[in-house]
Amino acid sequence: MSIIGAETFKWEDADKRNNIMFRMPRNIRFNDNIVVREDEIAVFFRDGKVLAYIDRPDRYALTSINAPIVGPIVKFLSGVQQQAEVIYLQKRVFDGKFGSKQPYPFRDKEFGLVNLRAFGEFRYKISSPANFVNQFIGTLNFATSAEVEERIREQVVVLVYDVLGDMKNQGLGVADIASNLTTIEQVILSRSKDHFDLYGVLIDKISGLYISLPEEVQKAVDTRSSMQVLGANYIQYQTGQAMRDAAQNPSGGAAGAGVGVGAGIGMGWTMLDSMRQSQQVPPAAPPQAAIRCPKCGTQNLATNKFCAECGSPLTSTQTSKCPNCGADVPPRSKFCPSCGVNISSMKKCGNCGAEVPATSKFCPECGKPL
Numbered sequence: 001m002s003i004i005g006a007e008t009f010k011w012e013d014a015d016k017r018n019n020i021m022f023r024m025p026r027n028i029r030f031n032d033n034i035v036v037r038e039d040e041i042a043v044f045f046r047d048g049k050v051l052a053y054i055d056r057p058d059r060y061a062l063t064s065i066n067a068p069i070v071g072p073i074v075k076f077l078s079g080v081q082q083q084a085e086v087i088y089l090q091k092r093v094f095d096g097k098f099g100s101k102q103p104y105p106f107r108d109k110e111f112g113l114v115n116l117r118a119f120g121e122f123r124y125k126i127s128s129p130a131n132f133v134n135q136f137i138g139t140l141n142f143a144t145s146a147e148v149e150e151r152i153r154e155q156v157v158v159l160v161y162d163v164l165g166d167m168k169n170q171g172l173g174v175a176d177i178a179s180n181l182t183t184i185e186q187v188i189l190s191r192s193k194d195h196f197d198l199y200g201v202l203i204d205k206i207s208g209l210y211i212s213l214p215e216e217v218q219k220a221v222d223t224r225s226s227m228q229v230l231g232a233n234y235i236q237y238q239t240g241q242a243m244r245d246a247a248q249n250p251s252g253g254a255a256g257a258g259v260g261v262g263a264g265i266g267m268g269w270t271m272l273d274s275m276r277q278s279q280q281v282p283p284a285a286p287p288q289a290a291i292r293c294p295k296c297g298t299q300n301l302a303t304n305k306f307c308a309e310c311g312s313p314l315t316s317t318q319t320s321k322c323p324n325c326g327a328d329v330p331p332r333s334k335f336c337p338s339c340g341v342n343i344s345s346m347k348k349c350g351n352c353g354a355e356v357p358a359t360s361k362f363c364p365e366c367g368k369p370l
């Protein structure tokens with residue numbers, strides 16, 4: 001049955017493509033038809049508010065005959081106000097990329113103020129059609145998917161910076177970032193749930209996170225980590241490096257003066273070598289929990305990744321519980337993969353035994369000073 005003047009609404013493929021939403025240019029009225037396909041939701045919207053939505057695929061005539069499904073919509077289209085807007089939404093997941101426009105100033109204990117930039121990818125979909133439409137169309141009056149995605153992207157960057165800031169307060173330094181990217185991704189993902197609820201958006205994946213450091217800081221971090229492998233620390237390495245540079249410059253430099261170039265180089269390296277040897281017996285090493293090698297039984301330092309005796313990997317299968325949120329934490333992780341709290345910085349309250357962050361001055365459980 002077709003009624004004169006009635007129109008059929010559908011989301012044309014030409015408008016669809018990679019658009020998460022489409023706002024119909026015409027208003028819908030009583031007796032119009034609306035086509036909803038498998039991967040779509042049709043939202044009826046009026047006066048800045050969602051009236052109802054249909055997410056079952058079919059062709060619906062907006063007449064009283066179809067009351068079970070379109071009844072509430074038909075009701076909205078009768079009486080004084082007889083029109084509503086139709087907004088189509090896609091159900092599928094979308095991929096987006098984020099990247100910071102402004103650098104994030106990160107105050108690092110070793111390197112001072114470091115400008116970070118973060119890049120990565122996220123996957124998202126609409127989790128609540130009503131929130132999505134209210135937020136993007138009702139509040140912000142967005143009409144295109146590009147505007148929506150831009151907004152989500154900006155919010156993801158805000159979230160990345162929030163997480164980095166909190167983890168920094170938990171003891172994360174720029175030199176730890178590279179080895180904690182997966183944890184950082186997970187913390188961003190778990191925090192995104194609450195953050196994007198209001199937007200009617202669910203972020204279901206954060207991947208490819210890359211945090212770039214200024215070139216000179218990156219160099220220093222790289223140098224330092226390669227020196228840690230050798231057992232020498234960064235300052236000692238620099239001393240050795242400076243002596244070698246001086247030696248290679250015969251016209252000046254203390255090490256080069258009076259001695260041959262070869263001797264100078266030798267001296268630099270001998271010095272570095274003796275420093276390295278003196279490093280091997282740290283004078284007052286903090287006591288560390290030992291890890292027993294599962295293969296040969298040797299007790300190893302908790303920081304060892306491989307057995308000092310037989311070389312077997314020391315991967316303890318024991319996960320621990322995060323004292324902050326209770327999530328399972330993989331062995332020897334510094335940060336909780338769920339909430340980002342610094343596990344190694346928790347301490348026990350002497351009065352009630354509660355686990356509290358090492359930076360707390362008072363126990364949040366019993367209030368006693370720590």
Ligand SMILES: [Zn+2]
Nearest residue numbers: 293296307310
């Ligand atoms: Zn062993």
Ligand SMILES: [Zn+2]
Nearest residue numbers: 322325336339
């Ligand atoms: Zn946690």
Ligand SMILES: [Zn+2]
Nearest residue numbers: 349352363366
């Ligand atoms: Zn306490």
